[in-house]
Amino acid sequence: MFALARLVFIGFIVLTVVYVCLSLYSRARRREKLEAAWDTDRGPGSKASFVDAGLKDYDGSLRRKLILGVYVVPSLLVALIIYLTNFA
Structure with missing residues (x-):
């Protein structure tokens, strides 16, 4: 049991580290x-407000x-x- x-x-702990890294990476992407979209279209308002609204x-x-x-997913696996090791 221990x-x-x-x-x-x-x-x-490992899944939390993976989640935090993946979350930060996805937000950065x-x-x-959003910054690239504002640069190409020169959207309304300032760049910072456009990015903040998008985020x-x-x-x-x-x-x-x-x-x-x-x-x-890893927990279910x-x-x-x-289960399969013990009961199948």
Whole structure:
């Protein structure tokens, strides 16, 4: 039982690090795309306000929520492997 608790604890820490890195990377890529879009179109208002509005839209987007799959998919795979190893 202690081994399972240790696996869950270490797995949660590793997945949290992966989630944070992936989230920051995705947000940085979105910022770059917004800045490039403003540079090509010279959108209304200032560049900073355009990027801030775009990032605010990104915060509520589906992509942001899909990154939470970093927790779900590996957890389900480990649970499946443990089940198949012990009961199949």
